[in-house]
Amino acid sequence: MDFTPVLAQRTNAYQAIVNQVETAITEGGLAPGDRxxxxxxxxxxxxxSRATVREALRVLQAHGLVESRPGDPRGPVIxxxxxxxxxESLARLALSQGxxxxxxxxxxxxxxxxxxxxxxxxxxxxxxxxxxFAADNLAAAKATETDHVAAAITGFHSAVNQAAHNxxxxxxxxxxxxxxxxxxxxxxxxxxxxxxxxxRSIKDSQALLHAIRGRxxxxxFRRAVDNIHRYYEDDLTEEERRGLSPILTDL
Numbered sequence: 207m208d209f210t211p212v213l214a215q216r217t218n219a220y221q222a223i224v225n226q227v228e229t230a231i232t233e234g235g236l237a238p239g240d241r242x243x244x245x246x247x248x249x250x251x252x253x254x255s256r257a258t259v260r261e262a263l264r265v266l267q268a269h270g271l272v273e274s275r276p277g278d279p280r281g282p283v284i285x286x287x288x289x290x291x292x293x294e295s296l297a298r299l300a301l302s303q304g305x306x307x308x309x310x311x312x313x314x315x316x317x318x319x320x321x322x323x324x325x326x327x328x329x330x331x332x333x334x335x336x337x338x339f340a341a342d343n344l345a346a347a348k349a350t351e352t353d354h355v356a357a358a359i360t361g362f363h364s365a366v367n368q369a370a371h372n373x374x375x376x377x378x379x380x381x382x383x384x385x386x387x388x389x390x391x392x393x394x395x396x397x398x399x400x401x402x403x404x405x406r407s408i409k410d411s412q413a414l415l416h417a418i419r420g421r422x423x424x425x426x427f428r429r430a431v432d433n434i435h436r437y438y439e440d441d442l443t444e445e446e447r448r449g450l451s452p453i454l455t456d457l
Contacts, residue, residue, distance in 0.1 A: 211253035219254050223262035224269075226252075231271060231284060242272060242281040307389070308449040310382060311438065315431050315453050317379045318363060322414060322430035325369035326423040333369035334419055340365040341411045349400040355407075356391035360384065362411050366430070369418065393441060407437065 212222040230236040243251065248259045263282060266272045272282035325333065344358040360383045367379040397403050410433035417425040435454060442450070 209248075209251040211251070219252075220258050220261040220265065223248075223252055223254070223259070224265050227262075227266055227271065228269075236284050238284055240284045242284070244279070244281045248281075308446045310385060311434075311446070312449060312453060314379075314382045314386060315434055315450065317375060317382060318366075318434055319427045319431040319453075321363075321367045321370045321372075321375050321379050322418065323423045323427040324372065324375070325366050326418045326421050326426040328371050329369040329418055329421075333365075334415075337362070337365040337369060337415050337418065341408075341415050344411055345408050347404065349394070349404040352391040352394045352400070355394055355404055356387045359390060359407055359411075360387045366414065366418065390437070393438070403437075407433075410436070 209223075209226055212219045212226075227236070227242070236242075242248065242263075245256060245259050245263075248262075249256055252259065263272065263274065267274060267282070270285060273285050274282045329337075340358070340362040344355075344362050347355045347358045349355065360380075363383050364376075364380050367376045367383075370376065394400050394403060410429070414426060414429040414433060417429050431453065435450065
């Protein structure tokens with residue numbers, strides 16, 4: 207794997223190193239089990255000081271990308287693909303590659319439904335406490351604080367995703383929900399009756415929590431999909447309605 211020198215005078219030179227290594231992992235240039243060069247070689251490859259290399263390696267290790275073994279003269283080992291990179295990649299894809307809103311909503315509905323379905327089957331008492339906390343946070347939100355409401359809704363669905371105990375469902379669901387968070391805030395800000403919309407979201411979250419608590423997998427699936435669909439329903443174009451129709455057929 208070839209690296210590009212970074213400007214040593216830059217105060218964030220270590221971050222440029224981190225970015226190059228992350229990109230190499232994402233694009234397959236570095237695979238789990240591969241090793242980075244030793245410190246001296248990294249200093250030469252990137253054209254930076256030992257301190258900069260060590261700071262970059264510290265960040266990479268903190269992110270779970272590499273693992274260093276004390277006393278091992280060889281370079282750090284690339285660990286398994288970290289889910290965080292997948293979440294960031296999905297978010298960049300949705301934001302920078304011109305994904306249509308309908309594509310994002312379709313993906314969100316599919317993921318949310320199955321995340322809730324799985325959560326109802328495998329959730330723990332600790333998961334329930336986290337979902338309840340997120341639901342309470344949403345219930346305490348004020349309709350005039352649109353960013354807070356959007357973040358609270360995202361937080362609730364994130365807790366449900368986590369309760370599914372599948373890291374890929376969790377990171378994909380959170381990435382898509384994060385992309386839609388600003389859209390939720392905008393939707394609420396333009397609503398003629400934002401308070402009513404907020405109360406409906408609160409009621410929906412409680413109903414989904416009830417289904418998950420009761421281990422009602424089918425009910426949790428229906429609640430999750432219907433809750434998200436109804437939030438955007440009156441703002442959809444006819445083309446978008448047709449695009450979501452196949453997902454909603456069985457509800």
